[in-house]
Amino acid sequence: MRERTSIHAITACETGVVYAGIAAGIGNALGVGPPGSSSVSNEVSRLIFNAVGKPTTGMQVGAVVFSAIRALTTGPVAAEFASVAGSYILPVVGVMATTYLVYEGVMGYKDYYESHIGDCHH
Amino acid sequence: MNKKSVAVIGAGILGVSGAAAVHRWPEHSIPIQMTLYSLTLLLILLPAFWADRHHPKYVAAMSSAFFAHLVILLFIRSLFPFKTILEIVPVLIVEAMILTLTIIKVRGEREVGASNDAAKSHEAASSHQKMKRRHYRR
Numbered sequence: 001m002r003e004r005t006s007i008h009a010i011t012a013c014e015t016g017v018v019y020a021g022i023a024a025g026i027g028n029a030l031g032v033g034p035p036g037s038s039s040v041s042n043e044v045s046r047l048i049f050n051a052v053g054k055p056t057t058g059m060q061v062g063a064v065v066f067s068a069i070r071a072l073t074t075g076p077v078a079a080e081f082a083s084v085a086g087s088y089i090l091p092v093v094g095v096m097a098t099t100y101l102v103y104e105g106v107m108g109y110k111d112y113y114e115s116h117i118g119d120c121h122h
Numbered sequence: 123m124n125k126k127s128v129a130v131i132g133a134g135i136l137g138v139s140g141a142a143a144v145h146r147w148p149e150h151s152i153p154i155q156m157t158l159y160s161l162t163l164l165l166i167l168l169p170a171f172w173a174d175r176h177h178p179k180y181v182a183a184m185s186s187a188f189f190a191h192l193v194i195l196l197f198i199r200s201l202f203p204f205k206t207i208l209e210i211v212p213v214l215i216v217e218a219m220i221l222t223l224t225i226i227k228v229r230g231e232r233e234v235g236a237s238n239d240a241a242k243s244h245e246a247a248s249s250h251q252k253m254k255r256r257h258y259r260r
Contacts, residue, residue, distance in 0.1 A: 030206050030208065031205030031206030031208070076231070077227070081226060084166075085219065087170070088170040089166050091126070092129050092165055092166045093166070093214050093215055095134050095137065096133040096165075096207075097207045099134045099136075100158075101206075101208070103137070103138050103142060103145075104206075107141070
């Protein structure tokens, strides 16, 4: 009876480690740290604000955006640009980012599982 | 296999190998991630403009994109090492668009018949049909 209880406890512990490992894997892929640490979006928004917030940089960014829009409004350039963006930029970036995320998630899970599964058998 | 499929399969391999390298050597994550970023751009631009390789301004266009990439990399160096790839994806898309526009602008107009593979194959098919018709007439 005691042995059965012990086996149940180990199974429950392992299941808990698996679920926590999945959460750790997702957190690892998304770059989410422990509570209280600065989030990724905050850092990115701060970086963009710092860069564009300066008047000279803001003007430069504005000029680049304006010239890009002006270049896009002409016919043949717009067609070719749209073709490259749709056929190459979005698929390549999407597939690369997805495979990178999946690998990081799986590795985060594996690392967590291997470092915590031993605790269930003590 | 067409160029788009090659680029997409290459992107998958690049993503896995980049993540594996960062996982294996975390102390070198900055150069690895910068290389991954640059290789992704190369994987976009090289197949996209491969058909223009005989264009007289092809080298100038690619060189200008390369220098533009170096300048942009200098501006965004504080983003590396990124915690997650999602942080860099919008920057990557915007830079790819800027470099595409740069290449199109520097290269100028496309050479007629140099890049349109579909048009080429259509032309070949129609000439084959014409030859067949001539053969039957005889």
